[in-house]
Amino acid sequence: MRNPGSAIAMEAIQVVIPVRNEECTLAHVIGQLQAQGLRRIRVVDNGSSDGTAAIARQLGAEVLSEPRPGYGRACWAGCLNLAPDVDWLLFCDGDGGDPIEELPRFLELLPHHDLLVGDRTATAVGRASLTPLQRGGNRLATTLIALGWGFRYRDMGPLRLVRREAFEAMAMADRGYGWTLEMQVRAIELGLRIREVPIAHRPRLAGDSKISGRPGASLQAGSVILFTLGRLWLRRLQLPASALLLIVGALLMRPHGDLFDAAQLLPFWLAAAVMGLGFALSWSLPTIPRALFWAVAVLARLALLGMEPGDDIWRYLWEGGIQLQGFNPYRLAPDAAVLEGLRTPWWSSINHPDTTAIYPPLAQLLFQLHAAVAQQVLLFKLSFTAADLAICALLAARFGAARAALYAWNPLVMYGLSGGGHYDSWFLLPLVAAWLLAERDPPPQGPRPQACIDLLLGLSVALKWITLPLLLQRAWSRWWQFRRPGPVLNTLLLGLAPLLLGTSLFCGLRSCPLLPTSSSFIRHGRSAEWLPHWIGQLWPWTLQTNAVHGLLLLLALAVLLPSSARLGVFAWRYLVVLLLLSPVVHAWYFIWLMPFAVPSQNWGARLVSLSAFVYFVLPSRLPNWQLTNPERLLLWLPLLLGLLLSARGRTESPPRR
Known part of the structure; x- marks a missing residue:
């Protein structure tokens, strides 16, 4: 009789059996698994032409179809759409060779490990079940892993238990015979707790092996495994290369920010190409260590802080500065005669000096606040970069470092905010926060989080006009959710409050010139x-x-x-x-x-x-x-x-x- 701990463990295990034409052996395998108390059994039919799928269904297993060939592809299909309470994945073959009766020894080790692999080479029975080609291939693969990653495996056996969280972190990419090898290499790279368990593996009970009984297929599988090892080895270099290129590219870009000088364009583009190559290398990385993620995100941005900015930032400084002197940037263009005495050495760098302010009221208040501290480019850039890094943190917390790198390691983002000095991170930060809060799992309940979403969207609108439709979409979705005006009005009132409050500081009773609609820039720029x-x-x-x-x-x-x-x-x-x-x-x-x-x-x-x-x-x-x-x-x-x-x-x- 099983102890309660084993029963709970069994309920948390999802079995995945990739099969092709195993009608003679599959009933035995499923029967063994069920005898051990396993009920979540998935059989992935990888293109069978016999009664394999029908037998699995008759015995109560869940049958999935993956007609595209590939051992890894079949295993992957079995790992999709898992139940929320599945904590472990058990992989085994459908040929009857895996000693399922030895599974209790695996279960005893579950609390203290993340990956358990059945070691066929550790028992005389297991060694005898392997062909000379299998033994040689095993030895070559494990030796190469030891040389490349410093961890010594003894076997690449199919019987294995992996913790679900660990499996999801592995981000498996192989869809062929390199599946088991990639899993074991990724376990090393992630620093997982690994244990090989000696098992008395047997030859298949019936039928023909797709690999071990066919020298040609064995050689093909061996070449796939070697290719997989090579790919994984190159990927080890890919991560540091990506990080290095991004930081070096930022350092190369730093002296070439004055793009009004045509001589600066080519070196600027070359530096952007170096950063772009580093960025492109990051696209296929399954994982990025958090420390490295932040090292690159921060260091590359710091390198760009000192470069010559784009000309927008001079308007930020100017409009913030004249507010401190009591002037309204929505009423007076930079070239207004009354402001001539306030002109600074960089005044000629302001773009469209004949056009009044186009940035929303909350942005203007932040310009004023920053100018009150110091009317310096570096202070503004530091503020934009701080908001930018906060966005990186939100995205990494929700989607993981590897996915968040599309933003955090993006050369255009790095240059635009930290190098060029554009304020877009200010409005993106509350917008991203509202989005992630609105789509949190489980969904936020109660009036307080809903009000936070509305207010965050309102802050974004008050910082950048273009986000207003997002507030309208939020009101629209609230209408369809509740079908009554109350929640919609709450959304609109909270969402428009920052804009209205900011507007009241700049507008009079008779006019409110928040946009210079008569200027040529607005009309046909x-x-x-x-x-x-x-x-x-x-x-x-x-x-x-x-x-x-x-x-x-x-x-x-x-x-x-x-x-x-x-x-x-x-x-x-x-x-x-x-x-x-x-x-x-x-x-x-x-x-x-x-x-x-x-x-x-x-x-x-x-x-x-x-x-x-x-x-x-x-x-x-x-x-x-x-x-x-x-x-x-x-x-x-x-x-x-x-x-x-x-x-x-x-x-x-x-x-x-």
Whole structure:
């Protein structure tokens, strides 16, 4: 009779049996597993042409079909959509060779280990069950692992128990015969508690082996295993190479921030290419150690703090400074005669000096606060970088370091915020916080977290006008959730409160000039745009008015609002559409997409993080601020092709617990 501890352990174990044409042996294997008290048994049919699947169903096993060939692919299919209370995964073969009756010895070791592997070479019976090719391949693989990773295994046996959390951290990539090897290597890399358990493995009970009984297949499997080892070894170098290239690239970029000087463009691009290569190397990393994740994220940003910023930051400093003197930046443009006495040595660097402020009230108050401390570029950059790193922390906590690297190790994000000195991280931080809180698992309950979501969205709106549709989508979803006006009004009141309070500090009773709608910049300014450019080629009159593209955006929102229930999904779709339709696009605007691309690792976001650097050909061309058609294609096509690639792709990942 089993003790209670064993019974609980059995209920927490999901058995995965990959099979192909095992109708003669599978009943024996399932019977043994059930005799041990195991009830969660998944048989993954990997393209059987016999009655294997029917036998499994008759015996009460759950049968999954994975017709695409591959041992690892079948194992992976068995690990998807696990029940929440599954804590362990048990892998075994369906040929009857694994001694399931020895499983109690494995169970005794569960509390103190993360990976238990049956060692066939540790018993005379087990050694006798292996062919000479299997023994030789085993010895070669374990020796190479020992040389490469410093841990000595004795066997690559199929019978194994792995803790669910450990398995999810492994982020298994192999879908063939390298599956078992990759699991054991990843266990070493993750520092898991590993134990090999001697077992009296037997030859298969009946039928033909797909590998060991066929020399050709054995050699093919051996070559796959060697290839897998090589790939894993190269991946060991990939992580430090990615980190090093990002930091070195940032150091190389630092002296070349003055992009109004044409001589700085080529070295700037070369540094961006070095960072881009490091970023691209990070895309296929299954895991990134937290310490290294933060080391790269912080050091690369610190390296860029000292570079010459973009010209937007001089408006931040100017508008914050004149507020301290009692002037309203929404009423007085930088070149106003009354402000001439306040001009600083860097005043000539302010862009559009004939245009009044375009940034929302809360942004203006933060400019004033920072200027009150010190009217220095470094202080503003440090503030932007602090908000940027807070976004990194939120994303890493929710999605893990490897996925969050799409934002945290992104060269465009690093340059745009820490190097170029653009304030976009200020509005992205509350927006990302609202999104992650709204989609927390389990969902937030009660009025307080809902109010926090509304207020965070409101802070984002009060910092950047473009986030207003996200607040409207939140109100829309609240309506469909409750079908009564109360929650919707609460959302709108809380969400608009920061904007209204900030506006009251700058607006009078008769006028509220928060946007300089009469300026040429607002009415027909253009920069690196996509659809407005091509529309203008067909209908030149649209080049004289940006209002038509605002109407197109309203039509797009009318389609998006009722179709996207989740805040993160809506944010991604809306921001993509906004960028495609906007007549004014700067490279750092693509940063807006990056947090919302982290869950899906969208290829469009990845590729435009590299191609957006084409934009920086523009500053040295003043007063002509236009891309050539080839440059425009180089900038935008990677985003569009990446969006198409991700839309057609299928993400395979086990659900997060």
